[in-house]
Amino acid sequence: MTEFFTDARSLITLASFITFAGILWWTYVSHKPADFKQAEMLPFLDGDVGQPAAAAQADEEARHG
Template structure:
């Protein structure tokens, strides 16, 4: 087995692994139905901003 065929085999393996990872991310996002978790994560960003604004106003 020469270097070129080894490189080609590794390239194919990485392509298959990347595709499987991509399909897994799609499945986790759309099929797993964790909408409550996504809603909580989206609200947490805004809640952190509100908490930081309240803390800054107290120190001024």
């Protein structure tokens, strides 16, 4: 019975490592740098997609002048 648990622990450890390696591969290898560039700008976007919040605010101020 002890051998069964030892083998099961080894298989679970191996499956966990393979899963971890797969997540790393999916994150860093399968995505293009353009995807990361677009994602890094998300916090700076306002309601309009593709326009930074500062630029949107400057546009609004210019219209009210």
